[in-house]
Amino acid sequence: MLKPVAKCMDWVFPNHWNPMENLGALSFYLFWVITATGIYLFVFFETSIDGAWLSVEKISNEQFYIGSIMRGVHRFASTAMAVTVTLHLIKELLLKRYAGARWFSWVSGVPLLWLLFASDLGGYWLVWDEKAQYIAMTSAALFDAIPIVVEPMAFGFLSQEVVSDRFFTLLIFLHVGIPLALLLGMFFHLQRINHSRSIPRRRLAVSVLVALIVISLLMPATSMPRANLDKVLGPIEMDWFYMNPFPFIDMWGPGVVWAVLVSFSTLLLLLPLTARATRSIARVDPDYCNGCGWCYQDCPFDAIYMKPHDFMKNHMQAVVKEDWCVGCGICSGACPTVTPFKRFNEANSGINLVDRVNFDVLSEAREKLRERTTAGKILVIGCDYGTDVRQFEDEQVVAETLECIGQLPPSFMDYLCRREDVEAVLMTGCRSDDCYHRLGVELQQERLVRLREPHLKYADVRDRIGKLWIGKGGEKEIRSHLTGIKKQLEEEGV
């Protein structure tokens, strides 16, 4: 169902511009935008009951657009961050990227949701308008429902005379402290991620910033009337992204809302236990590991470290942290010992998946290719998370599937094209910025164009390789691509 939407997005956003495939990086980027604009706003903000609302109004109205834009970008970047974070969570959930070794990133992300909410709501308090008053009173009701609270927090908002300037000093402290805690949490969130992209590609970053500025000009962020605790609130301009639980606190009471929020968070935290990932893990064979460190550099989940070699002097050796390994096989695709251009013991390698050895795939492909007697042999290589390529096998086409396209050592293609008469290779897998194992597509592309080791050896082989990063449901595209290749081979008289 989402395929047409994804296809449309691919057309609109080519070359890594697609925001849907950069949600984590965008969330980080928006955090920095919020921080930068927040620092600007803080310079002009007055931490007093009389000065808070007035100073925010002055920023909006007396700085010839600059203050208004800064405030707008600050506000709408916060909103955008709620959107990107929520979409990020939904996407990872749908792709089941919470199980197995990925539990850490998933679980460490859950408290970040709470911190994000707290950071944003703290910002609304500072404006001290009627919306802030509503948030203050309703938040107080929520906290007062915690049984260990001795004196209700609501006592602090009984009337105008009760609120003091010190309250705003506390709010500023919280509005700086909670986002810092959020940043710390984001740091931990990425601890098991290698080559994490915390800043999106420049073009996407510029597009988003321009969009935020334009929206701030078209619909400037404004305040409601100044808070007055001596008056009953009328209609509230709700931020439905962050304040969505609040009306339910009024309707159902804080106890029910606590129960819902805590249950939802607990459910998210326990989710990794419900789906234990069945996976093959990588294992190092010290006899063949030459300590080059390419697997260590390429592992997307930081599951490999280097140590002095078990028995070779002045050599390093890779070690797999088994609990961190997701079994993507990218390490074996990066291993220079995984090459068929060896005189003997070709099946031995420095690192490989325990249950899905690269050489088995090569042997199977070689066997099938030798069975094909027609000219113009075509090899299609796919991954488990893209379109199933085995359906395209015929008298001319041989198809093989790997755990991840990054598991494929480039030397296999050199070998099959040179030694087994493969005329064309079609490589397919996840969408280019959306690899199930994060970096498989990106690393493989770099290997093919000699930007990363191990790279493709022969230039003529490179010319025979076609790439189609379309993910699941790409049968039609692959079929038409194969038809094109066959036609071309026929025209060339192969």
Added chain:
Amino acid sequence: MSKLLVTLSELGAPRVIAQATFYLFIGLLMAYLSTSPTYQYADDTAVELKLVIRHSGLFIGECRPISEAEAGKLRPNMRAPQVCPREKSSMNVSLAVNDAPFHEGVIKPAGLHNDGVLALYRHFTLVAGKISVRLAIENGKDGLRVFEQVIDANPADVLLLQYDDAGFRFSKAAERGAG
């Protein structure tokens, strides 16, 4: 700048327009939902009554002189002439507004040993006009104390009905500030 223009020309006009439309649509939708639709917290004729109880509490039992045996168990610097109980009594609260029961409950003293303050906050939405309250408090050895008062409340008024160590108070929050 020239790099950006090159990039834009590479994309082509239809894509640039499609991207701009996408960002504009999403951006405006986000901006709209960050203020609208409004949420009606209370009606125009609403009055809010805040019931606020904060009392330091009354101890259960009286202080008594320390016996020699008890004093002997204590270090010399800890030997006070009297032993006083820590535990405080709970408070029964009953509120009726315009002769209708609104709240009944028991406030327990805070703390693991029931030796903290007694505090309660509740708020109710009422309709503007004459509002009569009857607050009955039964607080340990103080016995039952009843407070009754009528206030003429205007729409959007916040009324504070308080009970603390100084006794009962009922007034408009705005007047409290002015006073």
